[in-house]
Amino acid sequence: MNERDSEAVAALLRDKGYSIVPEEVNADVILLNTCSVREQAEQKAIGKAGHLSARKRRNPNLIVGIMGCMAQNKGDTLVDKLPDLDLVIGTQKFHRVPDHLDNVIASLNGLGPKPATIIDIAEEKGSQNTIKSHVEDNPNVAAFVSIMQGCNMKCSYCIVPKTRGAERARPMNEIVDEIKTLVAKGTREVTLLGQIVNQYAVREFPFVDKKSPFVQLLEKVNAIEGIERIRFTSPHPVGFRDDLIECYTRLPKLCEYLHFPMQSGSNKILKAMRRPYSIERFKAIIDKIRAIRPDIYISTDIIVGFPGETEEDFEATRSAFEALKFDMAYVFKYSVRPGTSAEPEGDPISKETKEARNQVLLDILKQTSLERNQSLIGTAQEVLIEGPAKRGNGIFVGRTRGYRKVIVPASDRLVGALVSVKINEVTASTLTGDLIIAD
Ligand code: 5AD
Ligand code: SF4
DSSP, rough: OEEEEEEHHHHHHHTTTTTOOGGGOOEEEEEEEEOOSSSSHHHHHHHHHHHHHHHHHHHHTTTEEEEEEHHHHHHHHHHOOOOTTTEEEOOOOEEEEEEEEHHHHHHHSSSSOOOEEEOOOOOOTTTGSSOOOOOOSOOEEEEEOOEEEEOOOOOTOOHHHHHHSEEEEOHHHHHHHHHHHHHHTOEEEEEEEEGGGGGGGTSSSOBTBBHHHHHHHHHHHSTTTTTTEEEEEEEOSSSSSSSHHHHHHTOOOOOHHHHOBBBSOOOOOOOOOOTOOOOOHHHHHHHHHHHTTTEEEEEEEEEOOTTTTOHHHHHHHHHHHHTTSSSEEEEEEEETTTTTTTTTGOSSOOOHHHHHHHHHHHHHHHHHHHHHHHHHTEEEEEEEEEEEEEEEEEEEEEEEEEEEEEEEEOGGTTTTTTTEEEEEOOSSSEEEEEEOOOO
16 A cells, blocks of 8 residues: 555656656655554654655755655654654645645745745545556556545554544546556556455445445456456455455456455454454355355465463464465564554563464465465466566566466566466465467
């Protein structure tokens, strides 16, 4: 989501005549987009902003701004720490960056009052409709499209409702139009983004034939000519009903891939996290999807070390994690976030215990993921070629429908094409193969 937001700001600036430089040292304006989900991410951003502030003291014409969740979360207290900042822009104000920059530049040129830090972190009605620009000269074969902003859930560990505000959906026709524009520029795959996508527009649009607004949107995107693949992230187990499950057989462009956050395998911890489902319900959803789509790839998010997580609770997570055979997972060590309802519980689980639990899950994941990849050796996989690999030399990167990264010798001509690749070698994270040329 942050990548998507950064891209939108970059596109707006590009339209105003700015250009994007590949090397940070050559930039006149540096904007940091920031994450607040864990403390570590904030520390990293503050460290980076500190370095930039020091550079700015040597070069007063350098413009430095902080955008996004940490700007929203910390607001003016950021300026107490980093008084040299030019801009602090909240999550509902990304589209205001070009105007604010105009003011900063005018004052640097002596055309305006001496600049104080511009802090713009208010809520703004309709801001969900502003994140739609894309950088034109670099069309992404696989693009992200925001369909909503904010979240109304109250997971006890999560800062997102505070930094991103209440759920606000974009109109369906605007999303469809944006995707059509992307297709015209070369996009073949879209990932629909939101904090809780299956709740998309539940308050704004009616259910039709028992289909949720999100399922209606998926149908519309599936009908767009030129789009080959659809993904979405992230859904919530609450409201993951049959109408959505059936999409995995009904909508051919919906990839057999699902990111499905479990968070914990212990019902006691799920309750403490204010995740309103049981592990049995979570498993039942996955069983249903696998029954109709046995080839699906499923990834998840897990938090280890939530306050009160005993060995027994972790064992419940471990065994569910093992039994569900996730193909990919993001495992996070719990981090206390200000203003969340779990904040008063503090952080009673030791760093060592969190680390050990983290490692147990990563070891299981490595094994499961490797086994799944090994089962692909010798098979032909449909791969969407996204672009040249970093190592260059005629080597390209693409993904399977299951979101597996594939390394394959190819050519520029094939960027944006769906090709067939025979898989020769695999690791837990990557497949390597050769193009199958049809004769
Ligand atoms: N500590 C650790 N992980 C967290 N996440 C959200 N908040 C926290 C926190 N306070 C994780 C969740 C979520 C993912 C995006 O980040 O697993 O799904
Ligand atoms: Fe955070 Fe829960 Fe909303 Fe996800 S559903 S963004 S974890 S509050």
